[in-house]
Amino acid sequence: MPDLRHTDQLRQPLQRLRTTQGNRVGKESWSVSYRTADWRRLSVQKRKEVPYCELCGQRDGDVSNPLTADHIQPLSEGGALIVPTFMLRTLCRVCHGKITKHRRTS
Numbered sequence: 341m342p343d344l345r346h347t348d349q350l351r352q353p354l355q356r357l358r359t360t361q362g363n364r365v366g367k368e369s370w371s372v373s374y375r376t377a378d379w380r381r382l383s384v385q386k387r388k389e390v391p392y393c394e395l396c397g398q399r400d401g402d403v404s405n406p407l408t409a410d411h412i413q414p415l416s417e418g419g420a421l422i423v424p425t426f427m428l429r430t431l432c433r434v435c436h437g438k439i440t441k442h443r444r445t446s
């Protein structure tokens with residue numbers, strides 16, 4: 341049964357993550373809290389203050405590359421979700437994707 345062995349290999353990193361209490365709690369509250377009304381309001385406010393990408397200068401209004409508010413100190417590194425807007429930056433989806441990728445590999 342090669343399929344079974346493959347599934348076990350996939351499960352291993354998850355189990356390791358679950359044994360680390362802090363990681364588990366942090367990760368869960370993280371993904372849930374991004375859907376709260378407070379965060380949406382803050383994100384909208386930031387994009388009103390800075391209606392362009394702070395890295396490439398892309399303006400709001402491009403539906404294929406929308407702007408998002410990004411935490412300067414990521415939640416995964418202990419940052420808070422609800423912060424003053426100066427602790428956020430406006431990024432387009434392309435730049436946000438690049439930064440997220442960079443964070444994961446660094």
Ligand SMILES: [Zn+2]
Binds near residue numbers: 395396431432435436
């Ligand atoms: Zn950009």
